[in-house]
C-alpha cells in the first residue's frame with residue numbers, strides 16, 4: 377500500500393532527520409515504527425501525510441508517487457488518511473464534539489450524519505458524555521483519545537499514528553490498541569510510531585526500527 | 594477592532610457618497626435653469642413695438658434660434674412692479690422708462706458657451722438693439738465645474754475604496770494570525786483553501802454591509818442637516834427647489850459596492866496568507 381523509496385529529509389538547522397530510508401507497508405498491516413527520541417519517527421509520518429516533502433526519494437501510495445501530487449490535491453488526499461499526533465493538535469476554542477466533527481464538516485457531511493458519526497467515534501474511545509467539554513479541561517489521556525476519535529471518524533483506510541498511547545496508562549493503552557486491532561481486522565492499515573516496547577511486541581505485525589534517521593533491520 | 598474597522602469603512606464611503614449627492618443636486622439645480630438659457634435683447638427706448646415685431650420676424654428664420662418672444666414695455670413694467678416692491682414709486686413716473694425686450698432662446702444643441710457668446714456678440718450689432726445680454730454664463734461655468742468636480746469625486750472614491758480594501762484586509766490579517774493554529778489543523782485534516790477562506794469572506798461581507806449601512810446613515814445625516822437651510826434659502830428665492838437624497842438604486846449600489854470592496858480586501862489577504870502557508 378505504502379512504499380518508501382530511498383527517503384531522506386534534511387533540515388537546515390538540525391541536519392538529516394532521515395537518510396536513505398526504504399521500506400513498504402502492506403495493505404491491512406499493523407506496522408510499528410520504533411526508535412529513540414529524535415530517530416525520525418514523527419518526520420516519517422509527516423512526510424507520508426505530505427505535511428512536509430522529502431528532500432530526496434519518493435513515497436508511493438497504492439502505486440501513486442506522492443511527490444507528483446500538486447498542492448491543490450493534498451486536501452482530498454488527507455481526507456483519506458487518519459492522523460493522530462503526538463501533541464494531539466486539538467482546537468482549544470472548540471468543544472470536544474466540534475473537534476471530532478471537524479473532519480466530517482470539512483468533507484461536507486450533512487449535520488445529522490456528522491452528529492451520528494461523531495458520537496459513535498467518541499463512544500468508541502470511551503468519551504461518551506464528553507461532547508460539550510473543552511479540550512483544555514481534559515487530562516492528557518482524554519485529549520489523546522479525542523485525537524483518536526477525530527482520526528477514526530471518517531473511517532479512513534490508512535491511519536498514521538504518532539505515539540497514540542503516549543499519555544495513557546497501560547490498561548487504557550491496551551484497550552486503544554485492541555480497538556485499533558479491531559479496525560485493522562476490518563481492513564484499515566496502520567502505521568504507528570511508538571517506543572512502548574511492550575505494546576510493540578504484543579500488537580505489531582511488523583516493526584521498522586530507526587536509529588538516527590537510518591533504518592536498522 | 595471591528596468597531597474601528599466599521600467606522601473607517603463608514604467614513605471612507607460617506608465622503609464620496611456625500612460628494613456624489615452634492616453633485617447630483619447641483620446638477621438637478623442647473624438643469625432646472627435650462628429654459629433660462631435665453632439671451633435678452635434690450636432695444637433702444639425709442640424703438641416701438643412694430644419695429645420690434647419686425648426684428649423678431651427677421652430673426653425667427655435663424656437655425657440657431659429655438660424661440661423668440663417680444664416683451665412689451667408695459668408687460669415688463671408690470672412684472673417689475675410686482676417683483677421689485679417699488680410699485681408705488683414706479684407709479685409716480687409719467688413715462689415708462691423700460692425698453693422693449695426680445696427674449697431669444699437658442700436651440701439646446703446649439704447651447705454651448707462659445708456658440709452662445711458668438712451669437713450674443715452678433716445680435717449686439719443688429720440695428721435697434723442697444724445691447725444683448727446673456728446672464729447665464731455662470732451656469733455654463735458651473736457645468737464645467739461640475740464635470741471637474743465629478744472627476745475629483747471619482748478619484749476620491751477610488752482612493753477611499755482602496756483604503757477600505759486595506760483596512761478590511763488588515764482586520765482579516767490580524768484574525769488570520771490569531772487563528773493560525775486552527776487553520777493549520779484544518780489543513781492537516783484536509784480542508785481546502787476555499788473551505789478555510791469562506792468564513793473570512795463572510796466576515797468581509799458583513800463588515801462591508803454594516804459599514805455600508807453606516808455610510809448610508811452618515812450620508813443621510815449630512816443630507817438632513819442641509820435640507821432645512823436649503824429649503825429656507827429656496828423659499829427666499831420663491832423657488833420650488835428641494836434637495837434629493839440617494840434613490841433606491843443608488844442606495845443599493847452603495848451597499849453592494851461596500852460589500853464588494855470589503856470582500857475583495859478579505860479575499861486578497863486570505864488568499865495570500867494561505868498561499869504562503871506550507872501545504
Ligand SMILES: Nc1ncnc2c1ncn2[C@@H]1O[C@H](COP(=O)(O)OP(=O)(O)OP(=O)(O)O)[C@@H](O)[C@H]1O
Pocket residue numbers: 387388389390392393411412413414415416417418419420462
Ligand atoms: N521542523 C524541524 N526543523 C528542524 N529539525 C527538525 C524538525 N522536525 C524534526 N527535526 C529534527 O529531526 C530529528 C527527528 O525528529 P522527529 O520528531 O522525527 O523524532 P522522533 O523520532 O519523532 O522523536 P520523539 O520520539 O521524541 O517524538 C530530530 O533531531 C529533530 O530535532
Ligand SMILES: [Mg+2]
Pocket residue numbers: 417418419462538
Ligand atoms: Mg515524534
